[in-house]
Amino acid sequence: MSDTSRLFSPFSVAGQPVSNRIVMAPMTRARSAQPGDVPTAMNARYYAQRASAGFIVTEATQISPQGKGYSFxxxxxxxxxxxxxxTVTDAVHAAGGRIFLQLWHVGRMSHPDFHEGALPVAPSAVPFDGQIWKVDPATGVGAMVDCPTPRALTEAEIRGIVADFGRAARNAMAAGFDGVEIHGANGYLIDQFLRTSSNTRTDAYGGSRENRLRFLKEVVDAVALEAGAARxxxxxxxxxxxRGMACPDILPTILDAASFLQQRGIGYLHLVEADWDDAPAFTEDFRQAVRARFAGPIVVAGKYDRTRAEWVLSKGYADLVAFGRPFVANPDLxxxxxxxxxxxPLDGNTLFGGDDRGYGDYPAWQVAA
Known part of the structure; x- marks a missing residue:
């Protein structure tokens, strides 16, 4: 390890020391107990095995039954x-780790089968191309299925979802988490409000950039009230x-969000980089623009290796780097x-659903050796 390495240097997040700048990224694994979508001892072992991360962000976790969009x-x-x-936070803390819960409402990225036949909800009833992972109850086999056109939320329902985020944050703190991360990315509900492609509302939650940011701001305020802004x-x-999320105004909208988040004093901003083939480049100009708006800790994620991680830290564009799939197969990453x-190597066939195979049975290096 280089003496000048930033990746392995200590840092502070949410007022708590972390031993390195390596974050375990949130990854859907679909292994909660049924019925009830309840975390289990198997989940606790999985996360505790990875407690050497600077901190862990859990898999996305629905704030309400309405917020669900994937099986298990x-x-x-x-x-x-x-x-x-x-049980999960106790296990991670016993192993010396830190862990944040990711709060999730999928919005339109769902299916009527999760909602007793009712349509998923969204800012607007806009058709889109998206799929979710759903297990067929007759066969027990999971597959990707198309999402229908959602129905538009009323303003009263939006206020109810804001309150759901607040209650979920309160529950997370009661469950012993070190903080919470709101899922505002990847085409889920908060992201749907931000973009002109998915939000065609003409009320206080749509149209102007300020209106499209209103839901995000209200959710952040509700969560911060329960968890504290720093957490x-x-x-x-x-x-x-x-997922139908191309929006010509999204970059300036997110820069305005960064200014609000800076003023609000949140614990960190987590930026997902497009990591598929032929994805748009995450430009240095945009990295610089975000840093000019947000001086707090920035986490980045998106097919990073050690070399790229050291680069982004050395440039000051980020303070921590999140790793996803490498953390699945390498608990001691x-x-x-x-x-x-x-x-x-990762066994991609065991990512979603199933038992401990491809989950908690990846050995640490000394065991493998």
Whole structure:
């Protein structure tokens, strides 16, 4: 490990020390107990195995039954779910780690089968091209299925969802989390409000940039009221175009969001970089523009390796780097990166659903050796 390496240097997030700048990115794994979408001891072992990260961000976790869009994903709205998550935070803390819960409302990225036949909700009833992972109850087999055109939320319903985010943050803190990360990226509900392609409203939540940002601001305020601003974070995806999310005004909208988040004093801003083939470039100009608006900790994610991570930290564009799939197959990823050890390959067939195979059975380096 280089003496000048920033990736392995200590830092502080949400007023708490972390031992390195390596974050375990949120990754849907669809392994909660059914019925009830309850986290289990298997989930606790999985996260505790990865506690050497500077901190962990959990898989996306629905704030309410309405917020669900994928089979077997966990929630944070029932007493059983809170108790289940407490086993996870206890295990991670016992292993010396830090862990944030990602708060999730999928909006239109859902299916009527999750809502007793009712349509998913969204800012506007706009058709779009999107799919979610759903298990067929007759066969027990999961597959990607198309999302229908959603129905538009009323203003009263929007206020109710803001309150749901606040309750979910309160539940997360009761479950022992070190903080919460609001999922405002990847085409889910908050992202849907930000973009002209998915938000065609003509009321206080649509039209102007200020109106399209209103829902994000209200959610951040509601969550910060329960968790504290310093323990509140948000994930945004500036360059996303998939799922019908291409929007000509999204970059200036997110820069305005960054100014608000700076003023609000949140714990960190998490930026998702488009990581598919032929994706738009995450430009240095935009990185500089975000940093000019937001002086707090910035986390970046998107197919990073050690070299790219050191580059983005050295430029000051980010303070921490999140790793996703490499953390699945390499529970001791910080050590492997620090010592330039080989990375184990990922079994992509076991990402969603199933048991401990391809989940908690990936060995640490010393076991593999």
């Amino acid at each position: 994903t966990p929630g944070i709205h029932s007493a059983d779910q809170v108790a289940g998550w407490h 509140t974070a948000i994930r945004l995806a500036p360059f996303l175009t998939a 910080p050590r492997r990166l620090a010592e330039n050890l080989p990375l184990a």
